[in-house]
Amino acid sequence: MTLPDLSSLTIATAREGLRAKDFTAQELTEGFLALQEGAGALNAVVHATPEIARAQAEAADARLAEGAAPDLCGIPLGIKDLFCTKGVPSQAASRILEGFKPEYESTVTSQLFADGAVMLGKLNMDEFAMGSSNETSTYGPVVNPWRKNRDLTAGGSSGGSAAAVAAGLCLGATGTDTGGSIRQPASFTGITGIKPTYGRISRWGIIAFASSLDQAGPMTRDVRDAAIMLRAMCGADPKDSTSADLPVPDFEAALTGDIRGKVIGIPREYRMDGMPEEIEALWAEGRRMLQEAGAEVRDISLPHTKYALPAYYVIAPAEASSNLARYDGVRFGRRAALGQGEDITAMYEKTRAEGFGAEVQRRVMVGTYVLSAGFYDAYYNKARKVRTLIKRDFEQVFADGVDAILTPTAPSAAFGLGDMADADPVQMYLNDVFTVTVNLAGLPGISVPAGLDRQGLPLGLQLIGKPWEEAELLDTAYSLERAAGFVARPDKWW
Amino acid sequence: MSIDEGTARRVARLARIRVEETDLPALAQEFNAILGFIEQLGEVDVEGVEPMVSVTPMRLKRRDDVVTDGGQPQAVLSNAPDAREGFFAVPKVVE
Secondary structure (H helix, E strand, O other): OOOOOOOOOOHHHHHHHHHOOOOHHHHHHHHHHHHHHHHHHHHHHEEHHHHHHHHHHHHHHHHHHHOOOOOOOOOOOEEOOEEEEEOOOOOOHHHHOOOOOOOOHHHHHHHHHHHOOEEEEEEEEOHOOOOOOOOOOOOOOOOOOOOOOOOOOOOOOOOOHHHHHHOOOOOEEEEEEEOOOOHHHHHHHHHEEEOOOOOOOOOOOOOOOOOOOOOOOOOOOOOOHHHHHHHHHHOOOOOOOOOOOOOOOOOHHOOOOOOOOOOOEEEHOOOOOOOOOHHHHHHEEEHHHHHHHOEOOOOOEEOOHHHHHHHHHHHHHHHHHHHHHHHHOOOOOOOOOOOOOOOHHHHHHHHHHHHHOHHHHHHHHHHHHOOOOOOOHHHHHHHHHHHHHHHHHHHHHHOOOOEEEEEEEOOOOOOOOOOOOOHHHHHHHHHHOOHHHHHHHOOOOOOEEEEEEEOOOOEEEEEOOOOOHHHHHHHHHHHHHHHHOOOOOOOOOO | OOOOOHHHHHHHHHOOOOOOOHHHHHHHHHHHHHHHHHHHHHHOOOOOOOOOOOOOOOOOOOOOOOOOOOOOHHHHHHHOOOOOOOOOOOOOOOO
16 A cells, blocks of 8 residues: 555545545554654644544544445544644643643534544644734744745634645644634635534534634635535534534535526625735636636625624624633633732733733723723624624625625735734734625635735635525535636745 | 723723733723724614624524533543632632
8 A cells, every 4th residue: 555645635535545445544644644743844733643643543444444434534634723622732822721621522523533534633823713824822823834935924813724734734624713714824825715604513612712703614625625524514513502403415516616607796895995906816817717617797785894894893802802701710721820918800810911912812801891881882782783784785695696706815915924013903904804794794705726926825715605505605616716726835845 | 082091901900901000001002093993883874773693593492401411520620720629729709
């Protein structure tokens, strides 16, 4: 048995190789563990789990020998540090959860493991998923495998997942997306990432940031792999009352690549002032590709788009301030050392000041402010009303016959690590300008790599679908992927 | 509306995050930048619009009000910074 070139494998081709006994899950796992070990310079993997991986691979081989193993049986994956994994550090890239080893397994990882998937390790991210560049991580930033003379961000918050998949350290990774945290890093690293409809995937055991916006999803090398992995992650869960009681379709079987007659909307409000010419050109190119594939492309209007980011920066911090109240130094994680006579309030305040990084502190405090007496109506309720209007914009265009919406994923290619160090926090928030509307409206959105910029860095296009229509959205994305023919990979320097 | 140092101090206190006095002016300035951005929401006419409570139209599931889990104090306490005799331990609260 000989192992193929791991960098050319996908989940789908590895699945065929495993089933055909071309190689074993244990051989595949050893191959990826070695690649992971040699990739320290990327800082993508923060807690390697080789023992768990080897045990899971051995079990997967036994299952594969019996035949009729699930799609993910023996497939090596990376898991974002936000997912609680039993007995394995799960600290949301925060100092406050240093040493925390959950006594339980998140629903998503339980489902992946039940299907035979292999966990290679936990992946870096922005602290509590708050950030767009991975620079808020307590582990230090991820370095994008696409390096052009200097270190670039892999995006955020799922930057470790994006870098690991782009560098070929695993075949797929879990991500989470509250305002664009799967799609923006996917765009920055030339991979595919889908955030499904809110409620498709159980949030149980995923460390919460903003509960009404958070949704997990797969990050993979291509659309087919996204379809395979998404199916394994979805499903109703009695432990998450917001998970939807709907059947999970076979997303892979839905990939026909035939989008003739589909109506694709191009929202005029996404044409931002100062948008780089290359992003504009890529978007026009995407429009042309879908048209050539037989879709009808239509200009549409989503009039409240401009207010999505400000609404998000009320709602997300408000929910975060509430969710992060649990980090008080009592039940888990870090507790600050106390001086003589310091009381319990001092313990809370010192623990949280030491444990949370600057961006997390900022958002918790903004959230506290907008929820405080006297401002609740002016900020929080106002933002929730605007959210209703944003969702209504989408409902209107879907009711008018639009099947999917095409936009750029992010307003730029990957930027340099440290480039935003002196910028005002709002500048960093603008990274999410095209993705955040999708979370506010609870819709599915996918980023597909579609081209390279002048420097040779990847750029993604986003497709937004109707609620619960991930199968149709993936099929449209599949068609776009085939038309774009994106095959570029980063040169190995790490 | 502009946030002064006093408001920043009060918000930090409410959030139970210790902020040194010398850091308050910079914090207030950051709040002002973020709130200035949020102020745009004032332009939107929301007359008669309901605030969103659930992004997907779903009725929360119900179940029988019975214990479904429990009886594992060791697992519950295993990550506590300080646990004694089956309890979470904290600094003295009542004199």
